[in-house]
Amino acid sequence: MQNVKKPIQLEAYLDTFSKVTLVIHADDIGESSFFVKDDTKVYPLLKLAEERGDGRLLLHMYVQEELPLGKDYFIVGSHGETYPLNTGAIVRTEEFDKRFAYDGADLxxxxxxxxxxxxxxxPTATNLRLKVWESPGAVKEYPMERGIRGEWHIKLPGDFHLKEYCYIVRVNHQTNEAVDPYAKAVTANGRRGVVMNLAKTDPENWKRAHRLPSISKTDSIIYEVHVRDFSIHPESGIQSKGKFLGFTEGGTTGPNGTVTGLDYLTSLGITHVELLPVNDFGSVDELGKYPNYNWGYDPVHYNAPEGSYSTDPIDPACRIKELKQLILALHERGLRVIFDVVYNHTYIREASSFEKIVPGYYFRYDRGGNPINGTGVGNDTASERAMMRKFMIDSVKYWATEYKVDGFRFDLMGIHDIETMNLIQKELSNINPSIFLLGEGWNMNTLLDENKKAKIDLAKKLPGISFFNDRFRDTVKGNVFTTSREGWIDGNPSQTIDLKECMTGNCNSLFLDPGQSINYIECHDNHTLWDRLSIIHPHEEEQIRRRRQRLGMAFVLLSQGVPFIHAGQEFFRTKFGDPNSYQSGDTVNRLDWMRKAHYENDVHFFRKLIQLRKNHAAFRIRFSEQIKKHVSFLENEQDGVIAYWIRSVQSIDSWKEIIVLFNQTLEERTVKLPGETKWIIAVEGDRINEAGLYKLDEPRITVSPLSFTIVFLPS
Structure with missing residues (x-):
């Protein structure tokens, strides 16, 4: 009986224009030869090297002439068996970008x-068709033409407004149906792209609405809020609960007549509202009768709004118009809008349009061809590649122009490279000179050179971008990753030296200027400050914990840099101990307007403290040289007290000298003030009066436990 040779299990990848890797699932295949063929030609394969291990044989081979892309290739073995040749590491080479990167503005x-x-x-597709739903039940496909840079295109006559479409892509011997990654409108749950006449989505007065006046970063005060959280509480007084339109309603009130919604935002004195992701994300069913909850850090379509925040997710124009209405309503109240954008990963890599259209290109892989997971969600996008970089730039420019967005907060910005972030800043500044860019500069474990990461340690290489200052956060309230590490407001004196550096905008260490420092002690991530204080000080009376939190908020609003406030922080927001509430639902996450009504006096104090900052330029100095000249700290022998001294600022402030005294202890502290001049008290306890509460009889002051006091000399 004749022996029949059993076919080997083999995968083949094109790694450069002339190199091929064969992955053979066997320890040995004896004497074998291979060649590459397409529909017209044969290319002999020559061996460069081989590797063995883990029951696999890797053959690194090459052809003597380049294999042009755009064709289906097969590997043929010694006995005529054939295997598909897929694009491998070739898409991640510099030569690939050099040949195929497309710079047109018309994708x-x-x-x-x-x-x-x-x-x-x-560029790696061998065939591409446009699929259009021209009317209900009538679907038509159109062959697209390939351009010299691998761009496929077709122009169809007629009015295609509201027509649904997608691409049918033949790549790596498979046919994929993919939504346009540049889609500006999508159907419910992002199943298809939709052609949109964007002019029809503009709300009334949209064209006449001008950009708000430019302000410096240090004049800004950012307030972070989630769209659904803002209005979903049953006693918010807002009709469009959980929706974009919830931000457009004026005159709303909650329990005991407390002001809520848009009027409340306006009353605070903040300058920017930062919205957690509003682009289309994958974890919420837009058609669910009772939608599940998520923060939205799982992007699917980067240029289309999320449908669950619209009043009609089935209508693709509705979400666009209502998001514009949100922005317009805030702009009309003098509030700028920052979008939280998530370009560092996609919801599911394998299901993403990126992967379906150009497999292996848009993401980072290790040297073994496995996806990198620095984000912790299974994939890292590769901003250093030309077309991922272009996509990010095109996307933020679109939001900034079509939606008039005033700034962007980049999630996990340390995944991205410095060059891309600086290009984004340059391009956006041409659109809006006062565009506000900030991001999480954490050093992520991704396959990118350490000197190229857009991380906080390299902030001086990103002069137009601000960073969430975790040094500030952790010195004030303690390390967020453990409740055993106390902060200064908990009574930890070891943080004093570091805190003084943070209060001066970290201009001696991290940053070029104070505008790069986002000063915060609470955001959507981790425990709220109130919950953390409850864990660290479980037996303290509520009044004591409230004083600790107020002390922390004073550091945020009075230090040099950019204050950042998590919505509800001013009325001691609680998430009932949940440290990661990204999918924990409304009961945990919603803004509790009843709680706001209960702590109305604290909110009033917070509002007046914001106004004090805005009235006195000494607390928002723009340049590091001025900080070094004007800001210092009193030398005193009182443990547990920081005396923050802003001197000789009459050229920029109505006050000549300012001293802010912070007491971290549970006892009174008396501090000697400089000179013999009679200082005036502006803030003491629950009282704020910028004209002066009273004048000291001698240059000495007693600061109450867990409190701060402001004294000044008039110009």
């Missing part, structure tokens, strides 16, 4: 009433 669906042009970048 996606470009609409006019007379025609619509569709264009998608897919």
């Amino acid at each position: 996606g669906a470009v609409y006019t009433p007379e025609w619509t042009q569709f264009k998608v970048w897919a």
